[in-house]
Amino acid sequence: MLPPLAAHLRTVKRRLAIIAATLAGAFVLTFAYSAEIIEWLNRPFPNALVFYGPAEALFASVKVSLLAGFVLSLPVIFYHFWKFIEPALLPKEQRLAIPLFLLAGCLFGLGLVFCNLVILPLVIEFFVGFGMDRDITPELAVGMYIDFNVKFLLVFGCAFELPLVLTLLARVGAVSAVTLASYRKHAVMVALILSAVVTPDATLFTMLLMAVPLMVLYEVGIVGARLFGRTPAAEGPAPVEAAVPMGTAGHRVR
Numbered sequence: 741m742l743p744p745l746a747a748h749l750r751t752v753k754r755r756l757a758i759i760a761a762t763l764a765g766a767f768v769l770t771f772a773y774s775a776e777i778i779e780w781l782n783r784p785f786p787n788a789l790v791f792y793g794p795a796e797a798l799f800a801s802v803k804v805s806l807l808a809g810f811v812l813s814l815p816v817i818f819y820h821f822w823k824f825i826e827p828a829l830l831p832k833e834q835r836l837a838i839p840l841f842l843l844a845g846c847l848f849g850l851g852l853v854f855c856n857l858v859i860l861p862l863v864i865e866f867f868v869g870f871g872m873d874r875d876i877t878p879e880l881a882v883g884m885y886i887d888f889n890v891k892f893l894l895v896f897g898c899a900f901e902l903p904l905v906l907t908l909l910a911r912v913g914a915v916s917a918v919t920l921a922s923y924r925k926h927a928v929m930v931a932l933i934l935s936a937v938v939t940p941d942a943t944l945f946t947m948l949l950m951a952v953p954l955m956v957l958y959e960v961g962i963v964g965a966r967l968f969g970r971t972p973a974a975e976g977p978a979p980v981e982a983a984v985p986m987g988t989a990g991h992r993v994r
Contacts, residue, residue: 762816766809771908774801778882781889783905784861785868789882796883803890813854814845844904851900855893859949864891866945892950895938899954906961917966920958927958943949 770777778800782789793796818841828836868878909915920927931954935947 743848745929752824755824759813759817763809766812767805767883768811770808771805773808774805777804778886781856781860781886782866783856785878786879787878787883789885790879791882793883794856796881800882807890807893809872811849814848818845823826840904840908844901847900848897851897852893853897854900854953856889859896859953860889860892862949863946891932891938895950899931899950901955902954902957903961903964906958907964907968910965913970915965917962917969919980920965924958924962929952931955931958934950 747778778789781804800935821835822841826837868880871878906920910917910920928951931951932947935950935954939946939950
């Protein structure tokens with residue numbers, strides 16, 4: 741019989757292997773529809789994309805297929821993560837885990853849709869319009885365009901998990917709504933720094949387009965922490981000291 745640590749590592753390896761196989765299968769499936777995915781991502785840009793290198797179109801298809809395959813694999817990833825942490829949870833926590841995983845998947849998908857329908861059109865219109873105002877004809881390479889889009893999509897998909905993460909931290913008592921509100925200025929600074937690091941071009945316009953939603957999501961997290969966070973336990977009555985026999989002179993009897 742395997743030692744507990746060895747059995748635990750064996751289970752982790754098995755679950756990681758299943759997740760890797762699922763990602764590979766989803767990648768193969770989505771690669772067959774990579775042209776349609778690129779067309780969906782190309783909606784903010786009115787012109788057709790071009791490619792300048794022999795393999796540029798292939799690599800662009802691989803990138804969008806990896807992203808789409810990851811999104812399709814989220815249910816399997818969440819399931820195995822859930823089975824991994826299930827033994828450490830109480831029965832009440834186990835009943836809440838599946839709805840939370842479903843909510844996390846929906847929030848990630850909402851971040852992707854919001855980015856593609858709201859943020860990316862603003863970014864593309866701003867930069868392309870800037871060049872067209874100077875009588876420059878826009879021709880975007882598919883490799884650079886897809887790389888630009890995928891980075892934005894991944895960042896916004898992960899950013900939309902922020903309210904859920906803050907709410908869960910407040911639920912377990914790690915933070916409170918009051919603490920989160922007191923660090924609001926620090927959160928704004930972190931959002932600006934993070935936006936400068938992760939945005940593909942690091943211009944002020946794209947930084948604000950990413951930082952402002954992060955600030956709004958942080959505020960939503962504060963509301964979630966206030967509504968669902970753990971309330972401090974009421975202090976009980978002060979402990980009463982046991983009566984100690986006193987002597988006639990008021991001294992303790994030894």
